[in-house]
Amino acid sequence: MTPLLELQGLTRSYGSLTAVDHVDLTVMPGERHALIGPNGAGKSTLFATVAGTLRASSGRVLLSGQDVTSLAESERARRGMLRTYQHASLFLDCSVLDNVALAVQRVHGVAHRFDRAARRFRRTDAEALRHLESVGLDGRARDKVAALSHGERRQLEVAMVLAAEPALVMFDEPTAGMSAAETERFVELMERLPESLTLVIVEHDLDVVFRLAGRVTVLHLGKVLASGPPEEIRADEAVQSAYLGSARTEDLFADAGGAP
Numbered sequence: 001m002t003p004l005l006e007l008q009g010l011t012r013s014y015g016s017l018t019a020v021d022h023v024d025l026t027v028m029p030g031e032r033h034a035l036i037g038p039n040g041a042g043k044s045t046l047f048a049t050v051a052g053t054l055r056a057s058s059g060r061v062l063l064s065g066q067d068v069t070s071l072a073e074s075e076r077a078r079r080g081m082l083r084t085y086q087h088a089s090l091f092l093d094c095s096v097l098d099n100v101a102l103a104v105q106r107v108h109g110v111a112h113r114f115d116r117a118a119r120r121f122r123r124t125d126a127e128a129l130r131h132l133e134s135v136g137l138d139g140r141a142r143d144k145v146a147a148l149s150h151g152e153r154r155q156l157e158v159a160m161v162l163a164a165e166p167a168l169v170m171f172d173e174p175t176a177g178m179s180a181a182e183t184e185r186f187v188e189l190m191e192r193l194p195e196s197l198t199l200v201i202v203e204h205d206l207d208v209v210f211r212l213a214g215r216v217t218v219l220h221l222g223k224v225l226a227s228g229p230p231e232e233i234r235a236d237e238a239v240q241s242a243y244l245g246s247a248r249t250e251d252l253f254a255d256a257g258g259a260p
C-alpha cells in the first residue's frame with residue numbers, strides 16, 4: 001500500500017539553526033499519527049513544512065506517492081491535505097450553518113446559473129447540517145458563531161474541515177486553551193471521525209495523544225527520536241530521558257492511562 005504521507009529527509013533551517021533535521025516519516029491511509037516532543041523540538045516547524053506553510057530547506061514531502069514539496073499550501077489543500085490553524089478564520093457574524101455551507105461551496109464551486117441557485121443552496125445547507133451533526137453542533141446551526149464557546153468553535157472548525165472532504169487533516173494543538181470538559185468532548189468527537197480519514201496531530205496533552213493516536217512520533221532537537229505504537233513510545237528509554245526534567249514527565253508516565 002502506498003503511504004498517504006511520506007517525508008524523506010525533510011529539513012528546515014532558520015539561518016544556522018536546523019529546526020527540522022532530516023526527518024523520515026510514513027503515514028498510512030487511515031492512520032492517526034501524533035507528533036510530540038519537548039518545547040523547541042521542531043513540531044510546529046515540521047507541521048508547517050509538511051502543510052506547505054513553510055518551504056523545506058531540503059528533502060521531500062510525498063502525498064499519495066506524488067512529490068508536493070514545491071507546491072503551495074493551497075495546492076496541497078486542493079489535493080486533499082488540509083491543516084487547521086490555532087486561530088481559525090470563522091465568520092463570527094454569520095450563523096454556524098452558513099460557515100459550514102461556505103466551506104461546502106468552496107469544494108463544489110459556486111452556482112453558475114442563477115435559476116439553479118435556490119435548489120443548490122438547499123442541498124448545500126443539508127450537507128452542511130450533516131457535517132454539523134457529525135461534530136455534535138447541529139443544535140447550534142442557527143446561532144451566530146460569536147455566541148459559541150471556545151470548544152464549540154473548535155468543533156465547528158472540524159465540521160468545516162470535513163466539508164472540504166480531505167484525505168489528510170493536520171491538527172495543530174487542537175485542545176490548546178480548552179477546559180477539561182471541552183477537551184473530553186473534543187477527543188470523543190475525534191474518535192467518531194470517519195475511519196478513512198487520516199490524521200496527523202501535534203498535541204501537547206499526552207493524555208489526548210495516547211487515547212487518539214495509533215502511532216506516535218517523538219521529535220527532539222529537530223530529529224525523530226522514536227516512532228511507533230503508543231505503548232512502545234511510553235516504554236522507550238530515549239523518550240523518557242528527552243522528557244526528563246520537563247514538566248511533561250509526570251504527564252507521560254502518570255496520567256497517560258498507566259504504563260503497559
Ligand SMILES: Nc1ncnc2c1ncn2[C@@H]1O[C@H](COP(=O)(O)OP(=O)(O)O)[C@@H](O)[C@H]1O
Pocket residue numbers: 014017019037038039040041042043044045046
Ligand atoms: N521563525 C523562526 N525563526 C528562527 N527560529 C525559529 C523560528 N521558529 C522556530 N524557531 C526555532 O526552531 C526551533 C524549533 O521550534 P518549533 O518548531 O517552534 O518547535 P516546537 O513547536 O516543537 O516547540 C526552536 O529552536 C525555535 O527557537
Ligand SMILES: [Mg+2]
Pocket residue numbers: 043044045
Ligand atoms: Mg510549537
